[in-house]
Amino acid sequence: MKVITDERCAEYRQPSHPERPERILSTIQLLKRQTELPITWASPGAASEAVLVRAHSAEHLGRLDEPHDFDGDTPFFPRIANYARASVGAALTALQAARSGESVFSLMRPPGHHATRNRAMGFCYLSNIAIAVLEALATGTQRVAVFDFDVHHGNGTEAILLNQPGALFFSIHQFPCYPGTGGRNVGKNCFNYPVPPATPRGEYRHILTSALEQMLSFKPDLLAVSAGFDCYARDPLAQETLEQEDFYWLGQSLRAAGIPLFSLLEGGYSNDLPELIFAYLKGVEGK
């Protein structure tokens, strides 16, 4: 398992904000301490302007340098544009690793799936996964599917990939919940699976299975996973019910598809996040 990270992504913080540096630092600690899963560590590559502007407007990229908060959840931080670019760079490195047949996970912040073409929101500044998908499509992959199991709807990914030839988007999320979108399918290629709050685990897994089956029926050449661990039963930001073993099962189920796969960390705010990520990685690796 290759894990792409850079401890510098822990350099910014807002006191009491749930998207905090410890999410990454404590996961690195657990992954370094464990002995079950051999891990190769890698650093994020670069993300060029040309790659970013496929997904974002020039105005948005400029706005990231202006020292004003984006919304109540999404503060401005000095150098946030650089941190966001490093997270994109990790997504691009993950894409390359998946194409070389490696198992790979990007363990970075900020997350990306709420950022739209023109707007930072929901703790997200740049759309890491949409940028990687557009890069894959621009460099020879025919059909790329995003599987977004974060408990929140991936509105930014959806907005950027909407009706994009070769791209497919599948999001399984609590509804109603932030950001309020994702109640139905949109366009030709965006499929949403809204799940009521407090849906029992077995039912939640059944819905995840349906989404996965529908995604595979399109025969994608590459899977890009927005891995959010806030559908966990004890996550403070949502009301769903999954347990640690369900993330192992998710990893295994994605691996079983037999398609090159890369995963990027999105949400997940409980103190158990390191264990949840570790369970998922073991599933993806088939351990």
Ligand SMILES: [Zn+2]
């Ligand atoms: Zn989330």
